[in-house]
Each structure stands twice: as structure tokens, then as C-alpha cells.
Amino acid sequence: MAKASHSLRMRLALRLGVLHVVILVVVIAAIVWSISPPRTSFVDAKIAEAIADSLEARGDALVLRPDADLRPFLEHGPPIWFVAVDEHGRRLSYGAVPEVYRSLSQSLRDLEASEIHASGSPERLTLRIHTQDTDDGRLHLMVGGGRLLNVTNAFYLITLWLGWRIGLPLVLVTMIAVPWIIHRSMAGVAKVAKQAEAIDIRERGVRLEDAAVPRELQPLVRAFNEALERLGEGYEARDRFLADAAHELRAPIAILETRLESLPPGDTRTRLLTDLARLSNLAEQLLDLQRLGKQAAELIPVDLVSLAREVSADVAPLVLDAGYELAMDAPERPVRVMGDRLSLSRAFTNLFQNAIVHAGGRGLIHVRVTEEGAFQITDEGPGIPPEQREQVFTPFYRLKPSSVGTGLGLHLVQEIVARHGGHIGVLDAPGGGARFVVQLRPAPR
Template sequence: MSRKRPSLKWPLIIQPLLLQFAIVAASVAITVAVATRADSGGPYTDETITPVIADAIVRSADGSLAVRSTPQLAALRAETPAMWFMAEDDSGRRVSYGQVPAQYARVTGLLRNLAYGHVRDRLPPYALTAVIRREQSPVGPLTIMGHGKLNELTFTIMLASTLGALPILALMALVAVFAIPWIVKRSLAGVARIADEAKRIDAGRRGVRLSEEQVPREIAPLVRAVNDALGRLDEGYERQRRFIASAAHELRTPIAILRVKVDAAQEASTRRLGSDIERLANLAEQMLDLQRLDSTWTDKEFDLASLLRRVAGDLAPLLIAGNRSIEVIVDEAQPVRGDASAIERVATNLVQNAIDHGGRHVTIRVQGAAFEVEDDGPGIPPDERERVFEPFHRLRPRSTGSGLGLHLVQQVVERHGGRVSILGAAGGGTIARVEFPPMGPLPLNTP
């Protein structure tokens, strides 16, 4: 089982996010430690008692303040039996509850001038620890000083730090979910573009290089290495192409001399070498055809039906001499764009291939931007129909063919953006079907 390839995108997102969370956690811990160190005066009175106290204060008929019993107040008293408080309005009227320490009982008229504060004593049981808050009550604004449930300093600071850190954490989460992926995607856009360019590299195109513009600096060495490799491949292909072309050209002269000498020979055994020389000449021409694909390519619109009629006319004498026949059937005519001479060699190769494999009657059928060459020979086995396009592959080892004809056909058709396939005919023969990109119907008066 192959291992899953590591992703570059997710480490760029997850690792910065984890680092940010670690920094925030460390910052909160340092803040708590510093705050605890700076303020160790003892516990605080819970501030939540003052709204309950304010709700329990009413005004008597004479205008004085009084405390009424409420379930919430009773719950506070049950939780902290030593709870006490005193409240004062803006007129100086005052009410107290519980055992107010003597130090605070003497404070009169002072509370109404205060709004917020915490008072703590240093030693247990911390009876002087109190909170001062200004609250709205049923009788109007009151300033309340009270003692109730005690909270340790560390808990208060941690709660405040956590509440303060929550918006930061939420903002970091939003940044991680939306901003960081967008930044990473934008940063890797050059890599994605290079990948698209690499997908479009075709074996039939030379001189193609990956663009090094807008590529991240870390990826640029890889792109340059790929371009260098493509350059070396182009140089190797060019050397191979020149060798094939030179070899094919050099072979034509001695082949022609051999053909003349064999044709003029008196001995029958020597003249029988003519078929081998013809095969050698055909191989040299097909090698030149492969070389011409890159050097003499033209791109023009032509009439496919007329081209195929011309091929059939050129080959008809050869077929008739061998007691064979050929016909062209045009079901629909459409123009094709490309190299007409290359397509003519394709059709010639397909007809010759049909003859070489036992076809007595060859039918060329034009169907729009496609055509078929059908023969009535023994056919090609299904498991061989893809392999026949491989270079130098012959269906029968002792066949007289060179093994380059169908490979040349495939190269030319694919250069035109089309496809060639081998099918089985209804009568047991073979159909070679060639399809080109359609361009539209021809006028009705097209021959």
C-alpha cells in the first residue's frame, strides 16, 4: 500500500494556528502569574451579591430604607451566614443588614459619593473584606457596601483573563479558517499554474518550458531543474530525428541501385530479392514520413472526400493487378483542417495494410469528419488491436510489413487532434476508423 503524500498546504495552516494558540496560552499564563504576584492582599468579595441586595431594598412610608426578604437574599445568607451589607441613597438615608463591622458602621454619608471598589483585610476570617457597587434598585440608585461569598484572587484573575482571551481566540479561529487558507492558496498560486502548464506538455511538442514567473523562491530551483530536463530531452529527440532522417536519406541511393540491379538480373533467384528490396524501400520512406511530421507540416482546410477518392484512384491499378477491388462511399461530407499530404499518406497506409492482410475488397467510407477503411480479410484479434500501433510491431512474425505503417498513421492522426481505432467488421474483416475534429458541413454542390 502506497503512503499518502504529505501536504504542503495543511502544515502552512495548522502549524501557524497551533503556534498562535501556544502564544496566547503563554500570554494568559504570564498575565495571571504577574497579576497574582502583584496583588496578594487576600480574597475578594463576590460582586454578584450587590444586584440581589439592591432588589431586596424598599422604602418605608416615612421615606426611610428597609430590607425585605427575598428568595435570592435568603439563598445568599444561607451560603454565607456571616454576610452583611449596608446601603445608602443619594439623600443620605441608610439601611444595614447583618452584623456590620464597627469600622464600617461609623461611616455615614460617605457611600453615596462612591461608585465602585473592593476592600480587603489581610488576615482570616476576612470579615472586613467587602465590595462597593452603585446599583439601580426599586427605590432608585443606591450605593451598596457588602460582605458575602469570597473568591480567591487567582480564580478571579483567571476568569477575567479567560473572558479577555475568548475574543482573541475567536478572531484567531476566524483567521485560521478563512484568512490563512486564502493566504496559502494565493502564495501557492504559482505552483498551481506550473502544474497546469506541466499537464499541457505533449510528447509531440518541442521547446516547451515551464514559466518561472511568479513562482515562489523555494519552488524556483525545481522548475529550473524540470526545464533543464526538458531541454535535454529536446536535444536527445533532435539528435534522434536527425539520425533517422540522415539514415533514411542515405539508404535511398543504395536501395535504388539494388532495385535496378535486381530488375536487370538474369537469374530468377536474384529477381526474387525484389520483394525484400521493396520492403526495405518502404521502410526508408516511412522513416522519412516520421521525420516530415516535424519539418514539413502544413495547416489548411481541405475536402476529405475528394482526397480519399484520389487515394482510391491512385491505388486502383495496383489492386486490379492483384485481382482486388476498391470503392469509396460518401455518407456525409465535411471539411477537415490539417496537412492534406499527411492525411493522404494515412489513407494510403491503411489501404495497403488492408491489402497486405488478405483483403480482397476494400471499402473507404466517408462519414463527416471521419472515414473508415474496411476489408474482408481474416480480421485482427481484439487483444492485438491496440498493439498494432506500436512501432515495428507485426501481427504475424513472418509478415512482409515494416511495422511502422500503423504507427505512422497514429502519429499523423493524433497530430491533427483526432484518433484512430481498429474495429471488427460484420463479415469478419477489419475496420480502421479515423476521426478528426469536425468543422461543419460542406456546401451541397461539393463533389
């Protein structure tokens, strides 16, 4: 069972997104390592937030009412000091404020969120300035001491801060931009794919445009073109062999026919002449295939009614001699299709020959031309099983190994119809037998 294909766009986008996340994590880890103890120290932001939430304004003063978040910091861990002031000038000082920061606290209302990191001892100089909007105005808080931020918390906070500001936008842009960029870069691949889909193996010299694809894919396109060239050479060699073989067979066949006709009448002579006619027909059909491959005839309007009548008149003696009856239905007015008269005549003739050989030597062979540019040839023979109706157009395929047919006639008809842009199919005849239906392109009116 074939594996499901993956989208190159999504795979690249996902991998680049993962790469960006990995790079961001490495950068954050490097930042945390560079600021981790004992190199420097940080006041835990949760302490400052808990203090700010526990402050209340009462008259002209600020009062600390520790809540459940602040109590663990006050009761456990190193002593905390802080200075708080609101925009109304109310102040509160708590704990042992370092001497060096007492003068700075006088200007606290003019300071915004910032940090001072102490390197080594004394870590009590580590400082965080926290600002927060409250119902009573803006609060400015200077905090020191207490539990210092550890490596894990530092990594978490930095990741949180950088993640949605840098990481998330970067990943989103990658998931959108990369597929778009790949789509634009691979536009030539879609063009070359359409060229490949349109390749007709019967048209030699067709090549894909390697300049339309990115440089990395050009070797693949060139290799495909080289494979087409080798395939074309193989078909050319096959065609030459078939043409040469058919030409070489003509002379021995003519000689054999002359010698067989000089034999006394009898069953042996009749059987030999029948086999020779079959061989002669095979050689002619091989030549027809070879000529068809080289032919580049221009398609012109052809009257299908007159062509059907002409071919029917030519093959009528063969049909009657083989024990069949012949009938034809066609419109009174011309039915014009785009085609090559000689090729279509060969297609008609081969369908007649197929009916003569396979219809059992009895019944009616019926020709019908429709107004829509189609013609049908129906017989009353055994018919063709549905599962074999596609195979009968394969070269040298026979429904029965003992059949006297050459196995090339229907293939030749299919090739002719395909070159006319038409379609041929096999159906069951109403009274039993096979009905071959050929639909051609109507001529413009």
C-alpha cells in the same frame, strides 16, 4: 497505494489557528503567574454574585437571605464583609468593613465594577465592587474577605474572558483569511499548472513561466523547464539518428534492389525482393516521421472526397495484386476538412498498406468518406482484439511477431491525425475484420 494529498490552505490555517491558541494560553499563564499569590490577591467573583442573588428589598431596607450558593461561603472559610446599596438608597452593611473603606462605601452608588488587589498581608484589604441589574433597579455591592481566588480559578476566569473576546475571533479570522491569502498568493501556480497540462511533447522549446509563481516555487519550475530542455535534446538526438539512419539505408537498399533484380526468377529472388521492399518501406516511414516532426505546414481546406479517390487510384494496383477487391463510398459533393494534403495522403496510403499486409490476402478493402469529415478503411481480415487496439499505434508494435509489417505505419497515421486536431480509432467491421475511423476537423463554411 499513494497517500491522499492534503490542502496546503487548510493545513496552514489549522496550524496557525493552533499557534494562536498556544500563544493565547501562554499569555494567560503569564498573566496568572504575575498576579498569583503571594504577589497579589483577588476576591472570588462567585462570592459577589451569590451575595447579590441573596439580597432582597423590604420596605426601606435590604435584607440578606442566603441561598444554597452563598451558605458554603458564609459557613466555611474566612469571614466575609460587604456593603450593598441600590438605586433607591437602601443599604445593607455586613461583617467587619475595614476602616479605610467605610468612607468609600458612602460613594458606592457612583462606582462601577472594579477591583482592589492587596499585595501580601493584610489580604483583608482585597476588594471587589460588583454591579448587577435586578427587578428593583441597579444594585452596587462592595465585597471583601472570604475565600480568595486561587491560581486555577484565576486561569479559568481569564481564559473565559479572553477566549471568546480575542481567541475565538482570532481563530475564525485565521481560518477564513489564511485560505484566501494563500489562494491569492498561489494564483500563479494554477496558471503554471494549466501551462504544464497544455504542453505537447512534440512541440520543442515550450517552457513554463517561472515568474508567475512565488519565489519559493521558482526553483521547482526552473528544474522542470531544464528537464523539458533535456528531454527536447533527447528527442532531437533521436530524430537526427533516425533521419541519418534512414538516409544511409537508401543507398544500400537501391544497390541491393538492383542486384536482386539481376538474379534468375525464382522463390528465393521473390522472397528477397519482398524483404527488401519491407526494409525500403521502413526507411521511408522513418523519413516520414522525421519530416513530420519538422513540418509546420499550414492547415487549409482540403476536399476529402477527391483526396480519397486520388489515393485509392494510386494504391489500386497494389490492392488487386495482393488478392483483394477495392470499393469506395463517398458523397457526390466535396467534403472539406482542415488539413495538409500531402500529410493526409500519407495517412491514407499507410492505412491501405496496413490493410494489405494484415487482412489475409483476400476479401474486400472498403473506403468510405462521410459528410461529417471522417474517412474509414475497412477490411475483412482477422481484426484486432479490443485489448490491443491502443497498442497498435505504438512504434514497432506488431500483433504477431512474425508479421511482415514494419510497426511504424499506424504510428505515423496517428501522428498525422493528431497534428490535424483529429482522432483515429479502431472498430470491428460488420462482417469481421478491422475498421479504422479517422475524424478530422471540418473546414469553416
